[in-house]
Amino acid sequence: MAFSKQILVFLVLVGIFNISCNAQGLKLGFYKKTCPSAEAIVKKETASIMAVAPTLAAPILRMHFHDCFVRGCDASILLNSTTNNQAEKDSFPNLSLRGYGSIDRVKSAVEKKCPGVVSCADILALVARDAVSLLNGASWPVPLGRRDGNVSNSTEVLFNLPPPFFNITQLKANFASKGLNAKDLVVLSGGHTIGTSHCSSFTNRLYNFTGVGDSDPSLDSNYVARLKTRCSATDTTTLVEMDPGSFKTFDTEYYTLVAKRRGLFTSDAALLADSETRAYVTSHATPQGSKDFLKDFAKSMVKMGKIGVLTGSQGEIRKTCGFIN
Known part of the structure; x- marks a missing residue:
């Protein structure tokens, strides 16, 4: 057991070392000379889409999150499957993703101006930032210079994405x-405040949390009753707002819901099981926490955008x- 823990620590440290080394190749204004209008084009196209x-x-x-957690932020999520290979986008956790056409639209607009210069990985990072910003959400500096990967394997998704x-x-170890x-x-x-x-x-x-037809006791019982009116036990098509009432606005209402034991997922409820994450949820379950959240979200997105580039x-x-190519 001790040896296994040492191996896990070693792998985590190696992963962090690789992340920080590669990330040094990113910089703000990377396309200033090669395609000075790149970021403006992305912003304009994203605004039109939104x-x-x-x-x-x-x-x-x-x-963007799913891309970065599998093989790093290399746009491998955007690659199509071939006769001989099932790509990441066709793995079960990614089947519900939407927006590929929007990324293609932005890429085409950039290609017209600067062919073969701006990567799909950079475009995805920029579109994610601009789309969130347009919902009155956080905005953050996006260091650029990512290159696109040429490998995308659906089997790697299940081993890297936190379900x-x-x-x-499990969440802390995965992150x-x-x-x-x-x-x-x-x-x-x-x-999860949007979508x-x-x-x-x-x-x-x-419906069957422990196998005896019961509900998860960590989920508010009144909320359970409400969700049951929307979702049957076998429903695979109905969509439910993750942040009811403000799912189109980037705000801190998500934390208010989690604090009330109304987060949709087990992974949401799990944030109350750790002293550090619980303290953050509690402090941001108020309007006063909004500015800090936007600032923190920006910092974490910059970090995430550097994973394995x-x-x-x-x-x-x-x-x-x-x-x-």
């Missing part, structure tokens, strides 16, 4: 393996995000 479909902000933010049923110990700490965990979980979820991601908490001569700059 004006028509503001609900895309949540899935695009989630897409909604993880407990706090630590990516160079993120407990504060990053609770801050980035705040992204929706399929019933199937949490119905186990409503390819820089320099690594990878490539894809011409089309769904295909390697």
